[in-house]
Amino acid sequence: MKNLDATILLKQLILEKESEKELRELLLKDQFRATFESLKPINIIKNTFKQIVTSPEIKTSIINSAIGFISGFVAKKLFVGGSNNPIKKMGGSILGTLVANKTEANAENIKSAGSLLLKKVIELYYAKKQANGGKQ
Secondary structure, three states: OHHHHHHHHHHHHHHHHHHEEEEEEEEHHHHHHHHHHHHOHHHHHHHHHHHHHOHHHHHHHHHHHHHHHHHHHHHHHHHHOOOOHHHHHHHHHHHHHHHHHHHHHHHHHHHHHHHHHHHHHHHHHHHHHHHOOOOO
């Protein structure tokens, strides 16, 4: 009787260990697939791009660079206009670069000043609208 109980217990333990082994194999295969997918070049690029987009420091840097680039572009266009003079074009390029660099360096101040200006314009608009009885 004792041997029969020990045999049944041993078979149960073997079945449990085999089940654990199968579960671990499935988990290992899933982990392998996940690792394989994450190492594909397109997924590496996607994940890197997500990290760049979600990083507040990088967002700020991109916005500051965009502000600098746009202001430099506008300054160059204003200086050169429609001229075909090569000296004026070169001067416009230099001016555009200087304005872009200066603007990018002071982008935070420019953003706050722009925000205040926009707020004042909106307040004036609504004040004028109320003064006219809600009509424009």
